[in-house]
Amino acid sequence: MADTSGGPVLRVAVAGASGYAGGEVLRLLLGHPAYRAGRLEIGALTAGSNAGSTLGSLQPHLLPLADRVLAETTPEVLAGHDVVFLGLPHGQSAAIARLLPESTVIIDCGADFRLTDAAAWEKYYKSEHAGSWPYGLPELPGGRDRLRGATRIAVPGCYPTVSSLALAPAVAAGIVEPTVTVVAVSGTSGAGRKLDVGLLGSEVMGSARAYNIAGAHRHTPEIAQNLKLAAADGGAEVDIAVSFTPVLAPMPRGILATCTAALRPGVDAAQARAVYEKAYADEPFIHLLPEGVLPQTGSVLGSNAVTLQVAVDADAGQLVVIGAIDNLTKGTAGAAVQSMNLALGIDETAGLTTVGVAP
Amino acid sequence: MADTSGGPVLRVAVAGASGYAGGEVLRLLLGHPAYRAGRLEIGALTAGSNAGSTLGSLQPHLLPLADRVLAETTPEVLAGHDVVFLGLPHGQSAAIARLLPESTVIIDCGADFRLTDAAAWEKYYKSEHAGSWPYGLPELPGGRDRLRGATRIAVPGCYPTVSSLALAPAVAAGIVEPTVTVVAVSGTSGAGRKLDVGLLGSEVMGSARAYNIAGAHRHTPEIAQNLKLAAADGGAEVDIAVSFTPVLAPMPRGILATCTAALRPGVDAAQARAVYEKAYADEPFIHLLPEGVLPQTGSVLGSNAVTLQVAVDADAGQLVVIGAIDNLTKGTAGAAVQSMNLALGIDETAGLTTVGVAP
Amino acid sequence: MADTSGGPVLRVAVAGASGYAGGEVLRLLLGHPAYRAGRLEIGALTAGSNAGSTLGSLQPHLLPLADRVLAETTPEVLAGHDVVFLGLPHGQSAAIARLLPESTVIIDCGADFRLTDAAAWEKYYKSEHAGSWPYGLPELPGGRDRLRGATRIAVPGCYPTVSSLALAPAVAAGIVEPTVTVVAVSGTSGAGRKLDVGLLGSEVMGSARAYNIAGAHRHTPEIAQNLKLAAADGGAEVDIAVSFTPVLAPMPRGILATCTAALRPGVDAAQARAVYEKAYADEPFIHLLPEGVLPQTGSVLGSNAVTLQVAVDADAGQLVVIGAIDNLTKGTAGAAVQSMNLALGIDETAGLTTVGVAP
Amino acid sequence: MADTSGGPVLRVAVAGASGYAGGEVLRLLLGHPAYRAGRLEIGALTAGSNAGSTLGSLQPHLLPLADRVLAETTPEVLAGHDVVFLGLPHGQSAAIARLLPESTVIIDCGADFRLTDAAAWEKYYKSEHAGSWPYGLPELPGGRDRLRGATRIAVPGCYPTVSSLALAPAVAAGIVEPTVTVVAVSGTSGAGRKLDVGLLGSEVMGSARAYNIAGAHRHTPEIAQNLKLAAADGGAEVDIAVSFTPVLAPMPRGILATCTAALRPGVDAAQARAVYEKAYADEPFIHLLPEGVLPQTGSVLGSNAVTLQVAVDADAGQLVVIGAIDNLTKGTAGAAVQSMNLALGIDETAGLTTVGVAP
Numbered sequence A, B, C, D: 001m002a003d004t005s006g007g008p009v010l011r012v013a014v015a016g017a018s019g020y021a022g023g024e025v026l027r028l029l030l031g032h033p034a035y036r037a038g039r040l041e042i043g044a045l046t047a048g049s050n051a052g053s054t055l056g057s058l059q060p061h062l063l064p065l066a067d068r069v070l071a072e073t074t075p076e077v078l079a080g081h082d083v084v085f086l087g088l089p090h091g092q093s094a095a096i097a098r099l100l101p102e103s104t105v106i107i108d109c110g111a112d113f114r115l116t117d118a119a120a121w122e123k124y125y126k127s128e129h130a131g132s133w134p135y136g137l138p139e140l141p142g143g144r145d146r147l148r149g150a151t152r153i154a155v156p157g158c159y160p161t162v163s164s165l166a167l168a169p170a171v172a173a174g175i176v177e178p179t180v181t182v183v184a185v186s187g188t189s190g191a192g193r194k195l196d197v198g199l200l201g202s203e204v205m206g207s208a209r210a211y212n213i214a215g216a217h218r219h220t221p222e223i224a225q226n227l228k229l230a231a232a233d234g235g236a237e238v239d240i241a242v243s244f245t246p247v248l249a250p251m252p253r254g255i256l257a258t259c260t261a262a263l264r265p266g267v268d269a270a271q272a273r274a275v276y277e278k279a280y281a282d283e284p285f286i287h288l289l290p291e292g293v294l295p296q297t298g299s300v301l302g303s304n305a306v307t308l309q310v311a312v313d314a315d316a317g318q319l320v321v322i323g324a325i326d327n328l329t330k331g332t333a334g335a336a337v338q339s340m341n342l343a344l345g346i347d348e349t350a351g352l353t354t355v356g357v358a359p
Helices: A020-030 A093-098 A118-125 A143-147 A158-173 A220-233 A269-280 A329-344 B020-030 B093-098 B118-125 B143-147 B158-173 B220-233 B269-280 B329-344 C020-030 C093-098 C118-125 C143-147 C158-173 C219-233 C269-280 C329-344 D020-030 D093-098 D118-125 D143-147 D158-173 D220-233 D269-280 D329-344
Strands: A010-015 A040-047 A083-086 A105-108 A152-154 A176-186 A241-248 A255-263 A286-288 A306-313 A318-325 B010-015 B040-047 B083-086 B105-108 B152-154 B176-186 B241-248 B255-263 B286-288 B306-313 B318-325 C010-015 C040-047 C083-086 C105-108 C152-154 C176-186 C241-248 C255-263 C286-288 C306-313 C318-325 D010-015 D040-047 D083-086 D105-108 D152-154 D176-186 D241-248 D255-263 D286-288 D306-313 D318-325
Touching: A010 A020, A020 A040, A020 A329, A083 A093, A083 A329, A093 A105, A105 A329, A118 A220, A143 A329, A152 A329, A158 A176, A158 A220, A158 A241, A158 A255, A158 A269, A158 A306, A158 A318, A158 A329, A176 A220, A176 D176, A176 D255, A220 A241, A241 D255, A241 D318, A255 D176, A255 D241, A269 A286, A269 A306, A318 A329, A318 D241, B010 B020, B020 B040, B020 B329, B083 B093, B083 B329, B093 B105, B105 B329, B118 B220, B143 B329, B152 B329, B158 B176, B158 B220, B158 B241, B158 B255, B158 B269, B158 B306, B158 B318, B158 B329, B176 B220, B176 C176, B176 C255, B220 B241, B241 C255, B241 C318, B255 C176, B255 C241, B269 B286, B269 B306, B318 B329, B318 C241, C010 C020, C020 C040, C020 C329, C083 C093, C083 C329, C093 C105, C105 C329, C118 C219, C143 C329, C152 C329, C158 C176, C158 C219, C158 C241, C158 C255, C158 C269, C158 C306, C158 C318, C158 C329, C176 C219, C219 C241, C269 C286, C269 C306, C318 C329, D010 D020, D020 D040, D020 D329, D083 D093, D083 D329, D093 D105, D105 D329, D118 D220, D143 D329, D152 D329, D158 D176, D158 D220, D158 D241, D158 D255, D158 D269, D158 D306, D158 D318, D158 D329, D176 D220, D220 D241, D269 D286, D269 D306, D318 D329
Parallel strands: A010 A040, A010 A083, A083 A105, A105 A152, A176 A241, A286 A306, B010 B040, B010 B083, B083 B105, B105 B152, B176 B241, B286 B306, C010 C040, C010 C083, C083 C105, C105 C152, C176 C241, C286 C306, D010 D040, D010 D083, D083 D105, D105 D152, D176 D241, D286 D306
Antiparallel strands: A176 A255, A255 A318, A306 A318, B176 B255, B255 B318, B306 B318, C176 C255, C255 C318, C306 C318, D176 D255, D255 D318, D306 D318
16 A cells, blocks of 8 residues: 555545644645546545535635535545545544544544543543553654554644754753653644634734743643654653643744753763764654754744754853744644555655745 | 757856845746756856845845855846846846847846837836837737747846736727726735835835825826737727736735726626636746636735736726735746746746645 | 803713623713813613623723623613713614604614615615715715704714725815725724634734625615715716725724726826815814825824825826725714714714824 | 822833834833823834834834834933833843933843853853843742832843743742753744844744754853843752753744753642742733633733743653743743833733633
8 A cells, every 4th residue: 555656546635624733734635636647536535514615615725626525524424545634623533533444544633642641531531441552653662663654643733843852952961850841832723613702813912921821731741752752762761740831922823942951060062962873874854953053933834844942051051952844734733644645654754844935 | 058958057147146036946846847957057146235145144045045045236247157047126128238248038027128119118218218018918918929939138127017917808809998997916926035114124114105106107108009019809998097006915925916997888798707717828937716716815925916806896887806916926037937937938927836835 | 061160060971882882982082081071971882692790790891881891772861861872782772862862973883874865775785775874974965954953863884984985085176087996905904803713813913805796795886975065066966986995904993995087087196186285274183195196004003093195197097096094083973973073063073083093 | 209199290111112022112101101191201212223214114013103213223302201221132232221311221131231150151142241130020929029119120021031930939849959950942023123144024934943952042041141140039049050042933922931840859839839829819911721721822912911821741751841932922022021110110901911812
């Protein structure tokens, strides 16, 4: 199935095609070389309350698919595809997945299968734990091995993606204390296409606000899980305490994460930078920017890149790492496509770019 | 030279690579199939006062070219390329072009060679007319014929692109009176990367303002020129009076043009729509939206699409046409690449998409 | 009742206090000199589905009233006030007004009583005409006389406010033909605090779109009504044809209207300007800007000012008038307070400013 | 001089009237009750390179002063005023102040006299320390006493204002460890009206970026100075280590600060909240929001309010305090007017409001 140059044509379905995650998956698929070469076909597009509408009325930026009509999200409709992307509300993926063949590559953009710890799941999501699937962040230690050939994939949360990538090298290298602070500014699409007064343009524009502070955000245990894995990769069995504050900013896309942690004694700026240079030297999507150059979300708009800068605040004794991603691309749909590529044995970067749309 | 699948590799230079037009040309070239296939090479990148800087420090969204250093914009540096894109301040293109071989395909994103009428040029640009080059709007009557094989191309202005495409079918079909009103809302990148207090984020955000009203904007005669050509295509030798008002809106990209003209007696909505359906039935980048669906600039962000809607205001006796483009893509760099494709005999749509980045 | 310096304290209620219009009325009342002097009391605050909530949870910018709890909107709750502002969905005002004493000053920010022509009402609002009340635009011919001592007032629509003030002098002076084109760019608060996918921040930011084009917007007959009145003031009994296109722009507040009309032969720029200078010489809130200076909505944010510029496009034979207002202030709540002042015999400008909040 | 109801009229000058700080001082003065009562006169308005221009061409939102012409900023022009506000580039205030009478109340919106520690000044500003003046943050311990009757006042930086007020109670009460992390999201006006490519609307909109990270921002020592003073007020002579990261967000105004610090053992959420309730119970401008309600900058636009929320992250062992201000009002010009009021013995809140302009 993995051969996109001559084998059978891949059939791909997108459940939740009227949402932001589903729309971004489709945007990326339409630019995927397999699609352009006729080796990947966009099959069923499904939705919940929007079933019956044309995609053009809901996602007017996807002109080539404008006339497609959305079907109901049911296992029957999704059957018969090689790859199924799920962009569903939390809690709906397990039921769908159970009824699809094991050989179908299911890539869940929702949270249901991200956490390995049932207690953490229940504490944060107030529901029964459905289990965990291979985690779609190839750049974490062991990430690619988990994804190659996988048929069930949990796409990471947007905040955990950038926060974990920003902190994992320092944690793995043991150069920081095991308490980290993440303050991450996000565009509004991270909240989904949800009818909520607080997400109206009139309320959002010209204003910044924090929400779900002091450990209340569901992405907190996911960051901790990733950093614990990073620590283990560095040989330390420790829990990482994560103080996480999400901030909503007046922009449609993008996350800028400011990550700080107390430096272990004796670590200087050059050593800290070297840790990151080594960790990400061969990563196609992670760019440690030249010294002094700072990430900005506008530069990664629509791209799968993660831009990072690392600095040492000697006076305060802190490591400061800044990371930027597009929450819908690398933070969701880009990771989903990257994971699909790995699962199918296609070139990992196919259909993804490190070129942003700016200004 | 036109064969990108097997012939010699095309060498392309971009003068003015630190500006918005130049940056967008580079963004599109990096995604061009000829570039991906190794048949197109990005050669010299030049700038004015930014010469000597890395592209990464000026265009941080173009990560694959981040380490490239900008050269001075001189004919020597630009020589030896098959295609040269010029994104220079008005008035500088002629001197450069004169010193490059005739066989070099020069694609000027500036205004210097857009107007055919020397008097109009002198009135609006207060300088000597340099002449006119084939005009890079393939969708105008005769547009493709002028561009195939051309080695000198004048890329249209962003406002004239959408305004002319919105009005040309009605003018050509003779269903409107020869006075048109265009009010076009533009994002700020249309003004270029210019240090001007009025373009600071603090001044722009949360505010809309008109500028260069009452015929003062230089794009006015360009719209009139295009519409006169459309009228001639319909068999009428008439001047079209253009009342043009540009409005700056708080967004980085996009133009939404509202075009109105008095309907000729007896023309109804169905007839008006039919005129547009016929005119653009085969155009790959122009999409007449379903009845009642209105264009929005956010849906064409980063895409080369033009979305249109046409309606009749029977009470006021007016035809109303709304058009949306991305001013940097179809409005500048996309038209430039589309023109390059035509000039070189490549598939006209190569490297261009009708899929926008949204939300 | 009109004496705010020594008579009985005015009791003021606001129905619809959780909406944008109601919130802006309260913002202005909190800064009104009568309130500061203890001569005006903010009484009942009511809402529909938000009844029972604190104002602080809904209008967090109104800190001095944060603990006030919203009551249900009923005639009983609103009784016993001297002034009642209504910020209700269309169609609800008549029923409320009928049950309040005739002496109560009722100021309706909704549309119900704006149109004098029942046929126009029924065509645009698809419901029975409730009648018409004195129209709260003091700057129109005869406006102040209609409002002094009035106990029922219909606050104008936001688009009609700026469009009518921009065009009325020219229409009254007979210097333009009786067909006008208005393209008005509006911030999102004009649509109200409505749960609508198209008003989400993610959809709105970075995008401009037209809506209700070609005469479909309900403010069209209101502009025509005002301009007919202006024409009559100039001695002409004519209908004015209005081609009106509203455009939604990514900003919370503000309307920038571009108004064009064919100039009558022989009228030059100086004459046109003189018409406006004369018309608005004594208006406290209308500012004809110096020649060449253009209105911007950011400069009137939170202010009751209308800024205008007038120009002649000699080539196209058009008069172009640009006007800017804050749609929530002069466009709604400011007009409401200005009308209240006139109705009560207070200084018309009390509690209103021409100083904007910028940048 | 303090009696505004009957004594001599106060003459007030503003140096730097073309900048954002100067413009905001003027906006507030135009609404000040002493101005409205004719007891405060706006005298000289001065500028640097903008001298000779009208205020209307530079600050079009200040319509009542539109015709005023800016003078050069010289001691001669500023002499003869009772109060002089300085909104000058860093380093220019001392020379001006030296030449004005000691009795003139000089209120410096710049940084020159904020830091008491010459070494800190020299490290961060790379110039000789000019000394320190009473610090214009009345809400800090001892703040009002320092300002009553003062004739030289240093207005705090915008970031230090909100950060210090957010953290001072916890530091004074000794409930946190002496290392604090502040990540503060700011609107662009905080950078001033500066011609800088990175501040262009095209670059700013749709993008967030950190800058001057890892202790490089000049406001870092100012926050530390304030928190040391708070600690001393609580009886502890300790230095507070401040990890400060400023983030630029796409909005014109507002700062949202996320402040975290490790909680001392045994402190719970109720105790933390009680500390803040007590500290700010009588403060007219500081509002501790109801539990669970989070500050947003849009709610304090144009107001002098500081909204705070405090929470305990028990898992991470951190106190999290979120604060919002308008950087130009409470963060600059509001503090300046509040300080003027205190210096002159006027009601501290005169001319200032806690009502924001929203949405």
